[in-house]
Amino acid sequence: MHGLINRAIQCFLRDTYGDDVWDKIMQQADLGYSSFESMLIYEESVTFRVLELAAQALRKSPDDLLEDLGTYLVSHDNVEALRRLLRFGGVDFVEFLHSLNDLPDRARLAVPDLFLPELTLEEPNEGEFRLRCAAHYPGFGHVMVGVIRAMADDYGALAFTDYVGADAEDEVISIMLLQEDFAAGRSFELAQKAG
Amino acid sequence: MLDQTLSAGGLDVLCPMHVAIDAQGRIKHVGPTVSKLAQGHSMIGDRFCNAFDLIRPSGVRDVADLLSYSGRSLQLRMRDRHQTRLKGVVVPQGDGALINMSFGFSLVDAVGHYALTSADFAATDLTIEMLYLVEAKSAAMDESRALNSRLQGAKIAAEEQAFTDTLTGLKNRRALDHVMGRLIAMRELFSCMHVDLDYFKSINDTLGHAAGDHVLQVVAQVLVSETRAQDTIARVGGDEFVILVHGMDDPETLNAIARRIIDKLEDPIPFEGHFCRISGSAGTSCSSSYAAPEADTILHHADVALYASKNAGRGRHTLFSDALLRLDTTQPTGDRGAAHPEADFTRF
Numbered sequence: 001m002h003g004l005i006n007r008a009i010q011c012f013l014r015d016t017y018g019d020d021v022w023d024k025i026m027q028q029a030d031l032g033y034s035s036f037e038s039m040l041i042y043e044e045s046v047t048f049r050v051l052e053l054a055a056q057a058l059r060k061s062p063d064d065l066l067e068d069l070g071t072y073l074v075s076h077d078n079v080e081a082l083r084r085l086l087r088f089g090g091v092d093f094v095e096f097l098h099s100l101n102d103l104p105d106r107a108r109l110a111v112p113d114l115f116l117p118e119l120t121l122e123e124p125n126e127g128e129f130r131l132r133c134a135a136h137y138p139g140f141g142h143v144m145v146g147v148i149r150a151m152a153d154d155y156g157a158l159a160f161t162d163y164v165g166a167d168a169e170d171e172v173i174s175i176m177l178l179q180e181d182f183a184a185g186r187s188f189e190l191a192q193k194a195g
Numbered sequence: 196m197l198d199q200t201l202s203a204g205g206l207d208v209l210c211p212m213h214v215a216i217d218a219q220g221r222i223k224h225v226g227p228t229v230s231k232l233a234q235g236h237s238m239i240g241d242r243f244c245n246a247f248d249l250i251r252p253s254g255v256r257d258v259a260d261l262l263s264y265s266g267r268s269l270q271l272r273m274r275d276r277h278q279t280r281l282k283g284v285v286v287p288q289g290d291g292a293l294i295n296m297s298f299g300f301s302l303v304d305a306v307g308h309y310a311l312t313s314a315d316f317a318a319t320d321l322t323i324e325m326l327y328l329v330e331a332k333s334a335a336m337d338e339s340r341a342l343n344s345r346l347q348g349a350k351i352a353a354e355e356q357a358f359t360d361t362l363t364g365l366k367n368r369r370a371l372d373h374v375m376g377r378l379i380a381m382r383e384l385f386s387c388m389h390v391d392l393d394y395f396k397s398i399n400d401t402l403g404h405a406a407g408d409h410v411l412q413v414v415a416q417v418l419v420s421e422t423r424a425q426d427t428i429a430r431v432g433g434d435e436f437v438i439l440v441h442g443m444d445d446p447e448t449l450n451a452i453a454r455r456i457i458d459k460l461e462d463p464i465p466f467e468g469h470f471c472r473i474s475g476s477a478g479t480s481c482s483s484s485y486a487a488p489e490a491d492t493i494l495h496h497a498d499v500a501l502y503a504s505k506n507a508g509r510g511r512h513t514l515f516s517d518a519l520l521r522l523d524t525t526q527p528t529g530d531r532g533a534a535h536p537e538a539d540f541t542r543f
Contacts, residue, residue, distance in 0.1 A: 007338075037342050038341070084330060085334070189310070191310070
């Protein structure tokens with residue numbers, strides 16, 4: 001697993017629940033280190049072990065924890081860079097949803113060895129979307145539910161996003177867009193703020 | 196045949212950064228993004244060369260001249276306070292010309308200066324992807340830089356550790372050799388004071404290693420407090436220490452330093468309800484005594500002087516002199532560190 005993903009999990013747990021919780025999880029994981037490096041590669045089992053221990057420590061279901069992780073990635077100030085990169089995907093929420101097809105490629109363009117599961121957006125009816133996440137990392141779909149919910153807020157769109165289920169190939173998410181310009185949303189300037 | 200006429204509106208969509216000029220070089224129409232660059236000023240009717248500075252090709256006098264570069268790459272600059280550099284290409288249009296432009300490498304600055312948005316670029320333009328890449332790459336670079344600096348910190352810490360005696364935090368033998376080698380190579384004056392604890396072994400034997408370790412830590416504090424920051428203090432054996440007193444060879448001063456250290460070492464050290472009593476013997480050699488100082492010789496001579504102190508009854512300091520070499524120094528201190536009859540631990 002790419003260190004960026006492990007690092008994201010670490011930042012989420014630390015920023016949300018505090019250093020003590022994180023330190024305890026890492027002690028239990030007994031990996032011989034207490035922090036992930038974002039530019040190193042780790043065994044996949046390490047990531048799942050840390051997530052499992054985190055869910056236990058926080059008495060949350062793994063699915064809820066992953067969804068909170070997705071929300072954090074878009075909405076927390078410490079990871080503003082990531083929100084900006086996602087906002088480059090489109091000028092409005094619908095365009096953003098369509099840009100998810102390119103997300104793995106976009107990620108690879110920035111960090112060549114960063115692998116994300118394939119995402120496919122379908123629009124069976126106007127305003128009704130299904131996102132299929134290739135079932136490479138179990139639970140990735142839940143992260144995407146959190147990401148999409150938070151991005152809808154970010155764009156100011158009113159949408160209902162739900163985890164439909166998983167089969168052997170895909171995890172499926174449904175997105176019902178009710179109103180594209182429901183609220184003002186957060187601003188997005190192409191130019192990065194200085195500093 | 197294909198209908199080649201294109202409405203002005205269509206051109207604005209395809210090339211939002213175009214400028215149409217007439218045969219006299221006056222601006223007839225600008226695309227929506229160019230008019231945004233003008234920041235409120237209407238460019239219509241202005242001379243093209245007053246709004247834009249043509250850097251390459253240079254020496255263009257009129258529209259016909261400009262059109263001789265048709266299809267080739269132009270370099271331009273906005274005549275405004277940002278002096279934004281632009282790339283361009285010119286083609287004939289009617290009796291005038293059409294110049295289409297883009298930002299090239301000035302893009303990141305221009306987006307900030309003119310508050311440009313996605314809507315200011317043609318849908319096929321790669322600008323948004325380029326901005327995405329710039330940000331993604333710099334975020335990735337920040338992460339790499341953070342990793343590098345953490346690795347650098349870990350490397351320094353590891354090196355530091357390898358030069359440090361982990362019990363006392365003093366330098367170790369390796370570090371001492373390193374510092375001595377450097378001082379000698381730089382021909383710097385220094386004195387080498389070898390300090391050996393007296394009665395230490397009996398503390399280990401009677402009160403155990405925890406007491407011994409505690410005493411060694413207190414001794415390290417004494418040595419640090421009685422020397423200057425620039426001096427080097429190393430623990431070179433179980434209860435042996437070497438102090439390199441930098442820039443100093445005055446016998447009186449060295450005697451005084453040693454005296455202060457020994458006096459302090461004789462203060463009882465409390466440990467778990469006991470007082471541990473130790474003392475110290477010291478011997479010093481000075482680099483200035485040698486025409487060509489060598490680390491081994493200097494250390495050996497400090498050792499000879501130390502043994503002389505032990506022989507003379509401990510708790511004292513001796514400066515090395517050649518006379519000491521003529522005395523037999525090998526015999527009486529075989530029991531270095533052995534229990535001394537006077538060693539006592541008072542319960543308090």
